[in-house]
Amino acid sequence: MSSAPSRSNAADPVDTALTQAVGAVLARVRAVGAANPVVLVDGRSGAGKSSLARRIVAAWPRPGRVQLVALDDLYPGWDGLADGAEYARAQVLVPHAKGLIGIWERWDWEADARAEAHAVDPALPLIVEGAGVLTAASAPLGDVTVWVDAPTGVRRRRGLDRDGDTYRPHWDRWAAQEDAHIAAHAPASLASLVIEVP
Template identity: 65%
Template sequence: MSSAPSRSSSGPVAHALDAAASSVIAAIRELSAANPVVLIDGRSGAGKTSLATTLVSRWPLAGRVQLVALDSIYPGWDGLDAGVALAREQVLAPHARGLIGVWRRWDWEVGAPAEAHAVDPSLPLVVEGSGILTAETRQLGDVRVWLDSPMRSRRDRALARDGDAYRPHWDRWARQEAVHVGRDEPARLATHVFDVP
């Protein structure tokens, strides 16, 4: 699984994500916080990574913003829930308490944890990935985004991005996302919901 931006994001998709970024940026400005936390959820291929990288490039506050992609944390193709738990425990909860968080990158080729990364609690934070909006993470995110997009569009974008590495796992991953959506109702936990074509 890759956290690289989709090469196919243009036209209506790019327009929708740009409008979403503008709305989220306005919400960040309204917070008047030095280190706000933005959570971006949506099913695979919905545009989470593209929105997150756009936000980071257009960040409205002075200084650096940190970006954590759950694609770098999920422990394998059956690890959606486990990756969200790791992000909550190692990134979001320490950040909320003013403590340095430390998470380990999952090496998809080796199938094992790799190097560690620190998260500075004094800096803003964007966390993006399927499953990140839950009842437990809701209070840890100042701005919470749910991206909704048709399955066929999402699948086309995700497979254009990751190709044969993802194709055999699409259904397996989609089942975990469906469990998350049914159980956690992330759209109801979001402060912002955006439709992406």
């Protein structure tokens, strides 16, 4: 019997990076000291934004519900990165900051139209994640701002493993919009925390 650790027991570097990132984000959430802090998570496709956001919700340090809004539910189609991010700012983040109920409508990708409405309670914590969410206009509306990064090849593999043939024909088209977002807004420079996921 070998004394070497098995592969299944070996540390997963992605899991380790995300676990450390959750700790760093939640430390900043605690420092805010508010009952309804806002966390914004930006990054390119496949970097690990959604995984990080779900883990933050699961590990939230205070009792009660945490609202999670994913820009994938807001983008109006494959050319809608900028429009979806602005929709999130106007319909979700601005009302929350003003203490008002925000209303957003899910984008139905098959019907190519807005669908059912969802309310965002300004009294509850809020996490908004998605490519494009960090801009000069939206960053001040977040208490904790996060940029998630990963190597291009790894991101592509994760993104296509996740969404498969649905995403494959649109990868370059979406990446060009991410490039435009980064060039226009320098989102990493707006982040209070930059996360590197291997």
